[in-house]
Amino acid sequence: HAVTPLCPHPPTTTIRVRPLTCTETRRGDRQDPLSHRRPRAQVSAARHDATFGFSAVFDAGASQEAVFEGSGMRQLVELALDGFSCTVFAFGQTGSGKTYTLMGPLAQSKTQPASPALLGLMQRSFACLLEQSRNRGSDLALSASYLEIYNEQVRDLLSPGPPCTLPLRWSKTRGFYVENQLSVDFESLEAIASLLLQGAEPRVQGWDISPGCWPAPWAARASP
Numbered sequence: 001h002a003v004t005p006l007c008p009h010p011p012t013t014t015i016r017v018r019p020l021t022c023t024e025t026r027r028g029d030r031q032d033p034l035s036h037r038r039p040r041a042q043v044s045a046a047r048h049d050a051t052f053g054f055s056a057v058f059d060a061g062a063s064q065e066a067v068f069e070g071s072g073m074r075q076l077v078e079l080a081l082d083g084f085s086c087t088v089f090a091f092g093q094t095g096s097g098k099t100y101t102l103m104g105p106l107a108q109s110k111t112q113p114a115s116p117a118l119l120g121l122m123q124r125s126f127a128c129l130l131e132q133s134r135n136r137g138s139d140l141a142l143s144a145s146y147l148e149i150y151n152e153q154v155r156d157l158l159s160p161g162p163p164c165t166l167p168l169r170w171s172k173t174r175g176f177y178v179e180n181q182l183s184v185d186f187e188s189l190e191a192i193a194s195l196l197l198q199g200a201e202p203r204v205q206g207w208d209i210s211p212g213c214w215p216a217p218w219a220a221r222a223s224p
C-alpha cells in the first residue's frame with residue numbers, strides 16, 4: 001500500500017438549492033434566483049452580509065442528471081482511474097439535500113427501486129466508473145468500502161450484523177486509514193448498487209420528512 005497522490009486539480013465547488021417544503025412556503029420563505037453566469041450566493045445575516053463564489057449553481061429545478069454532468073464528476077472519475085485520490089464532499093445543514101444529491105430518494109424508499117431519473121451522484125459515478133474502466137481495457141480491480149462517521153465514531157456499514165465501531169490509525173506507508181474496514185470487490189453495476197443499498201440500511205438518518213409535506217410537482221416526481 002502506498003499513499004495515493006492527491007488530485008492535482010483545484011476543487012470544483014458547486015451549490016445546489018432544493019425546492020422549498022410546504023412549511024417553508026407557508027411561513028413565507030423565498031428563494032432568490034441564482035445567477036448561472038456569475039455563480040454566487042449572497043447570504044444576509046443580522047450583522048454581516050457575505051457573497052460566496054462557486055464553479056456552478058443548480059437551482060431548485062435542476063435534475064439529478066444536470067447536477068452530475070455540471071459538477072465535474074466525470075473528470076473526477078477519470079482522475080480516480082488515473083490513480084489519484086479523489087473526494088466528493090457534500091456539505092450543508094440537516095435537511096438541505098445532501099443525501100438526495102448523493103443517492104437520490106433511495107434512503108426514503110428502501111423497498112422499491114428509485115426511478116432512474118432520480119439516481120444520485122453515487123450511482124451515476126459508479127456507472128461512469130465501470131464504463132470508463134471498460135473503455136480503457138486494462139485489468140483494473142474495483143473494490144468498495146462504505147463507512148459512516150457519526151458522533152466522531154467510524155462505523156463500517158458493510159459489515160454483517162449491527163455496525164461496529166472501527167479505530168482510525170496512521171502509518172508511514174498508508175497515511176490515515178481505518179483499521180479492519182471491509183473492502184468488497186465488484187465487477188458490475190448491479191453488484192455495487194446492491195452494496196450501496198446494503199450500506200444505506202444501517203446509516204444514522206438525521207432528518208425525516210413526509211413526502212406529503214412537499215408541493216405537488218415534487219411529490220409526483222418523487223414517486224418511483
Ligand SMILES: Nc1ncnc2c1ncn2[C@@H]1O[C@H](COP(=O)(O)OP(=O)(O)OP(=O)(O)O)[C@@H](O)[C@H]1O
Nearest residue numbers: 018019093094095096097098099100101206207209
Ligand atoms: N433537489 C431536491 N429535489 C427534491 N427534493 C429534495 C431535493 N433535495 C432534497 N430533497 C428532499 O428534502 C428532504 C431532505 O433531504 P436530505 O435527506 O437529502 O437532506 P440531508 O442534507 O441529507 O439531511 P441530513 O443531514 O439530516 O441527513 C428529503 O425528503 C429529500 O428527498
